[in-house]
Structure formats: structure tokens, C-alpha cells
Amino acid sequence: MERSPVEPITEGSLVRSARGGDEKAFLAIYHRHRDPVYRFAWRLTGFTAAAEDVTQECFLALVRGTAFDGERGTLRTYLFGIARNLVLRRLRISGREAEESAEAVAPVDVLADLLAAERAELVAGAVARLPLFQREAIVLFTYEEMSMEEIAAIVGAEVGAVKSRLRRARESLHAALAPLLARDAEGRCL
Amino acid sequence: MLVKEHDELDALLREWKPPAPAEELDRRVAARYRAAVRRPLWREFWKLRISVPAPVLLAAVAAIVALVFWLRPTAARSMPAATPGTGSSLTAGGFQPLPNGEARVVPVSEVQR
Numbered sequence: 001m002e003r004s005p006v007e008p009i010t011e012g013s014l015v016r017s018a019r020g021g022d023e024k025a026f027l028a029i030y031h032r033h034r035d036p037v038y039r040f041a042w043r044l045t046g047f048t049a050a051a052e053d054v055t056q057e058c059f060l061a062l063v064r065g066t067a068f069d070g071e072r073g074t075l076r077t078y079l080f081g082i083a084r085n086l087v088l089r090r091l092r093i094s095g096r097e098a099e100e101s102a103e104a105v106a107p108v109d110v111l112a113d114l115l116a117a118e119r120a121e122l123v124a125g126a127v128a129r130l131p132l133f134q135r136e137a138i139v140l141f142t143y144e145e146m147s148m149e150e151i152a153a154i155v156g157a158e159v160g161a162v163k164s165r166l167r168r169a170r171e172s173l174h175a176a177l178a179p180l181l182a183r184d185a186e187g188r189c190l
Numbered sequence: 191m192l193v194k195e196h197d198e199l200d201a202l203l204r205e206w207k208p209p210a211p212a213e214e215l216d217r218r219v220a221a222r223y224r225a226a227v228r229r230p231l232w233r234e235f236w237k238l239r240i241s242v243p244a245p246v247l248l249a250a251v252a253a254i255v256a257l258v259f260w261l262r263p264t265a266a267r268s269m270p271a272a273t274p275g276t277g278s279s280l281t282a283g284g285f286q287p288l289p290n291g292e293a294r295v296v297p298v299s300e301v302q303r
Contacts, residue, residue, distance in 0.1 A: 021227040023220070030219060034211070042208040051208075052215045060222055123206040142203050174199055181198055 012070035019063050030059050033076060036144055037083050043139045044087045046128055054090065058083045073153055080144075080154045084136060091132065119180060126176040133157075134169035141166055 017025035037058055042051035061082050062068065068078050127135060136155060140146045148166075152159045174181070242250075 018223075019227075021229075023223065023227075026223050027220065030216075034216075038211045038215075039208045043206075048209060048212075052211055052218075055211065055215065056219050056222060059219055060226055063223060063226055119202070120206045123203055127203070127206065138203075142200060170196070170199065173203070177199070177202055180202060184198060184202065 011075040012068065015062065015068045015075065019067065026059075026063065029062070029075070033079050034059075036076070037079055040080060040139060040144060041083050041087055043127065043143060044084075044132070044136060045090065046124070050090060054083055054086045057086050061086075074150075077146075077150050077153045080140070080146075081156075084154055088132075122180060123177065126173050129176070130169050130172055134165045134172070137162055137165040138169040138173065 011029070014025045014029050018029060034055060038051050038055045041054035041058075042048065045051055045054065058079055062079065065082070068075060127138065130138065133155070137151060140151045140154065141148075146154075148159045148162050151162045151166075155162065157165075
């Protein structure tokens with residue numbers, strides 16, 4: 001979706017300046033990456049206030065935490081990694097719990113909800129019902145248009161594991177949103 | 191067919207859009223950043239740098255040297271010459287401390303004796 005084609009060297013020097021107290025450098029980084037980080041946090045937590053808190057802490061961690069190494073990846077994946085850790089801490093969920101709940105996808109009664117809810121809300125509900133590891137994979141892949149390698153770097157998993165999570169997430173979403181997809185198909189046929 | 195289904199699912203998923211972050215967030219983040227990078231004043235003092243043009247620096251150094259020269263100690267000043275025919279001397283010969291530190295008035299006649 002919104003990619004930031006910035007050379008890592010430039011971003012590395014910006015981060016160094018920001019860590020040294022250069023507010024302009026910090027704000028340049030912040031305004032370049034604020035929206036993707038916020039969107040990611042919002043889609044994982046489901047709450048505006050939580051997403052704003054995660055966004056704020058994410059950029060402050062860039063200044064106060066371990067120094068960013070441009071040779072180990074892009075600033076974008078680094079920031080998403082921080083944001084992911086903050087979300088996990090916020091949700092108070094361990095990696096094992098998230099993985100074990102992978103099969104426990106609750107079905108969505110789309111037809112019943114259709115009368116009362118917007119389509120976007122149905123999508124949000126379906127994504128929110130995914131296990132965390134699948135949810136973050138689908139959010140990063142579909143909404144942030146990241147590559148498998150980038151997602152693997154952010155979530156600290158193998159590319160194969162990310163592909164597997166993504167495939168299961170899409171299957172679950174397809175099943176959960178099947179009535180909506182069918183209605184869309186009917187609408188196109190008519 | 192699979193790709194088409196994916197496209198349809200992607201199109202549906204993209205209908206879920208996040209709200210814009212509050213404007214207050216920007217101010218909050220900037221304020222927190224300033225607080226995070228602020229250092230104690232005494233640490234800032236050791237990093238203080240003053241930029242001075244070279245002519246001003248030379249003039250200041252010259253002024254300081256002149257001031258030091260003007261205020262130097264005057265121990266080597268010559269004493270005024272003594273008037274011929276007069277002299278003064280002070281010796282401690284015959285000095286005796288007063289007993290018990292008591293002072294008494296000595297009449298002139300006793301001194302002459």
C-alpha cells in the first residue's frame with residue numbers, strides 16, 4: 001500500500017541524529033512511518049487509543065532503545081517489529097498461546113450480522129477472530145503489502161511459517177466471509 | 191480461479207479502513223521525544239561551544255595581555271633616598287619583656303638614670 005522508498009543509509013543517519021537530540025530528524029522519521037505503524041497497531045488491537053499508545057511508544061523506543069542497525073534491515077521492518085512487540089505485550093499473550101489457538105477460529109454468522117453491520121465491520125470482525133499470528137500475517141501482507149521476507153523478519157519466524165499462517169488466515173477469512181463474497185459475485189452477474 | 195478468488199477476498203478486506211490518528215498524537219509524541227532527549231544542565235555545560243571570529247579573539251587576547259602587564263606587581267619600585275644627616279635604626283638590644291605583662295608608667299627621671 002504505502003511504501004516508503006528511502007535508502008537505509010539515509011534513515012540510519014536520521015535515526016542517529018534523532019537519538020542525538022535532533023528533533024527535526026525525529027519528526028522526519030515519525031511523519032514518514034507514523035501511518036503504517038498506526039494502521040498496523042490499530043488492526044491488531046482493534047482500538048484507536050491502544051493503536052495511538054503503541055505508535056507513540058514505538059517511536060520513543062527508536063530513540064531510547066537499542067540502536068537501529070541499517071545493515072540488518074530497513075527502518076520500516078525495524079519499527080514494525082517494535083510495534084508488534086508492544087502489541088503483544090499489550091495483549092498479554094504469549095507466542096505459544098497465539099500459536100495454539102490457531103485452529104480455534106470461531107465461525108462468523110455473516111447473514112445474521114449483515115442486516116445490522118457494515119461490510120467493513122464484518123471484515124474487521126472476521127480478521128479480529130483470527131489467531132494473532134495469522135492476523136498479523138494477513139495485516140502485513142494484505143494491508144501493508146509487505147513481502148514474505150519482510151514479514152518473517154518482523155515476526156521473527158521462517159518464511160515457510162509465514163506462508164503457512166497466511167494460507168490458513170486466507171482460508172479462514174474466505175470461509176467466514178463467503179456469504180459476502182457470494183453476494184458480490186451475484187451482483188456482478190446481474 | 192484461485193487467483194480470482196484471492197482478488198475478490200483482497201478487495202473485500204480492503205474495505206476495512208482504519209480511522210485517522212488524532213492530531214493530539216503528534217503533539218504528544220513530540221513532547222515525549224523532547225523529554226526523552228533532554229539532558230541535565232550540568233552535562234550541557236561541558237558540551238558548551240562558543241564560536242568567535244578570529245579578529246575578535248585576537249583583540250580579546252591582546253586586551254587580556256595588556257591588562258595583566260598593567261596590573262603586574264610593583265615590588266621593584268625604588269625607595270626615596272634618605273635625607274643626609276639623619277638616620278634611623280631599630281634594634282632589639284636590651285629588650286626585656288614586662289613581668290606578668292603588667293604595664294607601668296615610668297617617670298622621665300627614672301629613665302635618665
